[in-house]
Amino acid sequence: MTGTPLSGRQYDIESGPYTATIASVGASVRRLGYGGRELVRSFAAEQVRPAFSGALLAPWPNRVVDGRYTWDGSEQQLGLTEPDRGHALHGLVAWLDFGLREFTGDGVVLQAVIEPQQGYPHRIAAVVRYRLDDEGLHTELELENTGPSAAPVGWGAHPYLVAPGRHVDDWVLELPASHVQDVSAGRLIPGELVAVEDHPAGLDFRGGRVVASTRIDHAYTGLAPDADGRFVVVVRARDGRGARVVWDERSPWVQVHTADLADSALSRTALAVEPMSCPPGAFGSGTDVVRLEAGERVDASWLIQAVGGA
Numbered sequence: 001m002t003g004t005p006l007s008g009r010q011y012d013i014e015s016g017p018y019t020a021t022i023a024s025v026g027a028s029v030r031r032l033g034y035g036g037r038e039l040v041r042s043f044a045a046e047q048v049r050p051a052f053s054g055a056l057l058a059p060w061p062n063r064v065v066d067g068r069y070t071w072d073g074s075e076q077q078l079g080l081t082e083p084d085r086g087h088a089l090h091g092l093v094a095w096l097d098f099g100l101r102e103f104t105g106d107g108v109v110l111q112a113v114i115e116p117q118q119g120y121p122h123r124i125a126a127v128v129r130y131r132l133d134d135e136g137l138h139t140e141l142e143l144e145n146t147g148p149s150a151a152p153v154g155w156g157a158h159p160y161l162v163a164p165g166r167h168v169d170d171w172v173l174e175l176p177a178s179h180v181q182d183v184s185a186g187r188l189i190p191g192e193l194v195a196v197e198d199h200p201a202g203l204d205f206r207g208g209r210v211v212a213s214t215r216i217d218h219a220y221t222g223l224a225p226d227a228d229g230r231f232v233v234v235v236r237a238r239d240g241r242g243a244r245v246v247w248d249e250r251s252p253w254v255q256v257h258t259a260d261l262a263d264s265a266l267s268r269t270a271l272a273v274e275p276m277s278c279p280p281g282a283f284g285s286g287t288d289v290v291r292l293e294a295g296e297r298v299d300a301s302w303l304i305q306a307v308g309g310a
């Protein structure tokens with residue numbers, strides 16, 4: 001292989017039993033392991049990243065319905081990056097090639113700039129810090145509005161967690177959320193919040209249960225914190241081994257997806273657990289969108305760690 005891999009420049013980091021590779025395109029977590037066991041669904045360096053695996057999502061996560069929204073009285077039309085459903089999907093940084101700011105044996109700092117463009121006439125500087133330690137892979141994301149006017153901002157991450165067995169149907173999901181956002185069939189247009197126990201698709205995973213044949217592609221909220229005040233979602237095999245994502249109140253939503261992908265060998269081989277600052281359709285509804293004034297910064301963080309032994 002010559003030149004830069006399709007997924008960008010590669011940064012290998014390690015600490016104790018943890019190893020990871022960060023790819024520069026989208027500042028993506030291409031690989032994360034613990035004692036030789038995978039914690040996320042990896043992909044090859046010489047591969048276009050599939051299904052947003054491990055990507056950062058900003059300045060919005062999930063969908064902007066029809067790519068249209070209004071900000072400070074001005075109507076905006078984003079490019080439709082999910083053409084089969086007609087939406088603008090997962091922000092603008094996922095395909096940016098992040099530059100290197102700092103590299104150490106256990107961490108890497110990358111940076112990129114969202115330039116003003118059709119549908120998003122704002123300049124946002126993004127800095128992401130990845131660091132491994134005995135707890136796992138820490139991610140710290142900082143967004144700064146370096147343009148002249150206030151900008152709408154949201155963020156998220158898109159890790160696909162895996163557990164031994166490599167099939168979602170066999171895994172246990174622990175998801176301490178009281179409400180789930182309903183979506184329309186087909187286009188997945190967001191609707192009303194529903195108590196998880198009342199959703200007809202059986203989307204209540206409080207206390208943990210086997211996913212089995214349940215199909216999930218929904219945003220959850222009403223997250224109950226653990227004893228340390230953190231939100232924790234766990235994916236594990238029945239032997240107790242798996243992975244979990246840990247984060248705080250700066251991201252009060254989480255999208256969970258059983259990766260049902262038609263005609264794909266990747267279908268239901270991993271479970272996406274995506275901490276988000278705002279829900280699908282937020283640029284249209286205004287729900288939990290951050291108004292980032294010129295010169296202001298906002299930051300968020302999350303942690304992916306192993307559950308059980310290697």
